[in-house]
Amino acid sequence: MLKLQQIIGLPVYIAHSGAHAGKVRDVWFDEHWMLQGFVLDGWNWKPRTVCTVLWEDVLVCGADCLFIGSKEAIGLRRLSSLQRSFLNGCVRLKDLPVVTAEGKQLGRVSDVYFNPIMGTQVVGYELTDGFLSDLMDGRRWLRAPRDPDVFLLGEDAIVVPPLDESALERVAASDP
Structure with missing residues (x-):
C-alpha cells in the first residue's frame, strides 16, 4: 500500500x-x-x-x-x-472530517492509502485528532469499505456507519 x-x-x-x-x-x-x-x-x-x-x-x-x-x-x-x-x-480530501451517522467525529483525514497495483480504489484513511493527540496516542486508521455505498464521501464530511472504537486501528509512523 x-x-x-x-x-x-x-x-x-x-x-x-x-x-x-x-x-x-x-x-x-x-x-x-x-x-x-x-x-x-x-x-x-x-x-x-x-x-x-x-x-x-x-x-x-x-x-x-x-x-x-x-x-x-x-x-x-x-x-x-x-x-x-x-x-x-x-x-479536498485532506482534513475532511470523518463522522459517524450517530454524530460522533472520528477525526480528520490526514492521509489516504491506496493499492497501486490493484486499482484506484481507496484502501483506507489515516485520521488525525490534532498534533498533540497524534503524538500521545498515534493516528488512527479506518479501513475503507468494499461496498462504496457504506460511506458517504460528501463535499464537507465523510459519513460512516456507527462504529465502535475497535474498528479504528492505531498506526505508527509506518504503514498499517
Missing part, C-alpha cells in the same frame, strides 16, 4: 526515454472518490489549467518515482474539472 502524501512530490519520468516529465503536485478524484490521476507541477501557458496524467497512463507507481508511457500522456485540464483532489481542489 502507498500513501498519497508519499506520492506527492515524486518525480515522473517517461519510461522509454527516461525524460523528466515533472513532479506530482496533487492527486485528483472523480465524484465517487475514485483516483483519476495526478496533477504535475510546472508552468502552463493557459490560464486556469494544469498539466495532468491519467491514472490509466501510469505504468509504474513506485515508492521513489512514477513512470508514464509517453509525453502524450501529459494533458491539460481546466482547474474546474479537478474539483475533488487531495490537497487543492474545491473539495
